[in-house]
Amino acid sequence: MGIESLKARVTVTLKSGVLDPQGKAIEGALRSLSIDGVESVRQGKIFEIELDGGDRERARKTLTEVCECLLANTIIENYTIEIA
Amino acid sequence: MKASVILFPGSNRERDAARALRQATGEAPAILWHGDRDLPAGTDLVVLPGGFSYGDYLRCGAIAARSPIMQAVGRHATRGGLVLGICNGFQILCEAGLLPGVLMRNADLKFVCRMQHLRVENAATRFTRGYAPGQVVKFAIAHGEGNFEADDETIKAIEDNGQVAFRYCDATGRVDEASNPNGSENGIAGVFNERFNVLGLMPHPENLIDPLVGGVDGRPLFEALAAA
Numbered sequence: 096m097g098i099e100s101l102k103a104r105v106t107v108t109l110k111s112g113v114l115d116p117q118g119k120a121i122e123g124a125l126r127s128l129s130i131d132g133v134e135s136v137r138q139g140k141i142f143e144i145e146l147d148g149g150d151r152e153r154a155r156k157t158l159t160e161v162c163e164c165l166l167a168n169t170i171i172e173n174y175t176i177e178i179a
Numbered sequence: 180m181k182a183s184v185i186l187f188p189g190s191n192r193e194r195d196a197a198r199a200l201r202q203a204t205g206e207a208p209a210i211l212w213h214g215d216r217d218l219p220a221g222t223d224l225v226v227l228p229g230g231f232s233y234g235d236y237l238r239c240g241a242i243a244a245r246s247p248i249m250q251a252v253g254r255h256a257t258r259g260g261l262v263l264g265i266c267n268g269f270q271i272l273c274e275a276g277l278l279p280g281v282l283m284r285n286a287d288l289k290f291v292c293r294m295q296h297l298r299v300e301n302a303a304t305r306f307t308r309g310y311a312p313g314q315v316v317k318f319a320i321a322h323g324e325g326n327f328e329a330d331d332e333t334i335k336a337i338e339d340n341g342q343v344a345f346r347y348c349d350a351t352g353r354v355d356e357a358s359n360p361n362g363s364e365n366g367i368a369g370v371f372n373e374r375f376n377v378l379g380l381m382p383h384p385e386n387l388i389d390p391l392v393g394g395v396d397g398r399p400l401f402e403a404l405a406a407a
Contacts, residue, residue: 113328114362116288165245168238168274170281171328 099149102179103158107167108139142166151178180405182208182224185252187243187271192229192385196265199385200226203401213246224261224404225252227268229321229383239282239324240270249275261305261407262377266322269369269379278372278379279337280329286362290323294393295360295382297345297368298352304371305407306378307344309399315352316345316396318382320360325381327363327370334364344369344378 109115118136125133144161146154158176167174182200184193193210200208208226209219218225232243243249249271256262256277264272272278285291296317299310310316329337337343345368349358354366361381369380384397 114283114286114326116284116286120288165237165241168241168281170330171283 101146101149101151101154103144103146103154104177104179105142105144105158105162105166105174106139106177107142107162107172107174109137110171110173113171140166154178180204180206180223180407181219181221182206182226182404183211183218183222184208184226184228185211185213185248186228187213187230187232187246187267189232189234190228190230190267192265192267192383195383195385196226196228199388199397199401200224200405202388203398203405205405211248213243213248215248216251218248218251218255222255222260223407224263225255227252227262227264227271228385229266229268232267232271235324238274240267240272240274243267243271244274253277256372256377259374259376261404263306263404264377264379265383265385266325266381269381270324272377272379277377278370279333279342280327280364280367280370282324282381283326283328284324285322285326285360290321291325291360292319292321293360294318295320295368296348296350296352296358297382298348298354300343300346301341301371303341304344304375304378306371306375306400306403309403313352315348315350317387317394318384318397319386319393320382322361322381325361325363327361327367327381329364337367337370338365340373342371342373342375343367344371345380345382 387397
């Protein structure tokens with residue numbers, strides 16, 4: 096029997112207070128589309144990651160390392176990890 | 180002075196850097212590949228050139244900063260060896276943790292490509308001693324992600340320690356919003372590490388070494404390094 100793989104989703108977002116010019120540009124585009132009701136937009140990134148083992152504890156540890164080492168620049172970005 | 184220039188996939192200013200080094204030192208630098216694991220024995224200076232390493236994927240410089248050669252560059256810096264990062268090279272040094280702060284998207288979202296005045300803020304280092312303190316120089320800039328940002332505490336430390344190398348200014352040396360091309364905190368165009376053996380800057384001194392192409396304000400930087 097093969098090892099059951101785990102699917103995870105990592106979301107990386109700018110910390111609050113960090114200027115997000117891309118989000119601001121999207122806000123401006125929404126205004127020019129006359130779409131009402133949007134207060135603000137912050138842009139981020141989503142990573143869908145498959146892990147080769149079924150151990151959730153180990154997966155979380157691996158994903159934390161993945162985020163800290165590469166996916167997020169923790170000076171300006173936060174990350175959240177969801178394991179399916 | 181034994182210099183090495185690192186070539187990453189997507190670097191495009193390595194020849195400019197090599198030309199400036201050859202002019203100043205009389206010797207062609209070694210060109211190293213990102214997958215190399217060691218610097219040539221006796222390397223004094225490592226230059227990370229401009230370009231778009233790894234197509235700016237993930238974040239500018241993020242993937243290059245994790246390439247094998249950067250381990251060797253880190254050890255070289257820890258030993259006190261000189262490291263110069265220009266443009267994408269500056270982004271790589273920040274991503275590698277060898278310099279403080281980050282380089283974010285230009286505040287107005289536009290790629291800027293033009294000549295830019297800079298004020299020399301600290302002329303007492305091995306990189307900048309060829310300039311006078313407060314001297315206004317003109318370098319080329321060409322970047323979309325040159326907006327230098329750090330938290331307030333880090334900015335204060337950089338300022339208090341004299342780690343600001345260059346600041347964007349106008350022709351008279353005035354630093355203000357109008358002379359800031361990308362929104363960088365305090366108009367910071369280049370920073371040193373705490374030990375002053377690592378310098379990163381967004382502008383391109385390596386392109387200002389020949390009067391035929393706009394000036395020679397970049398020469399004193401390479402000449403100072405050649406004598407370091």
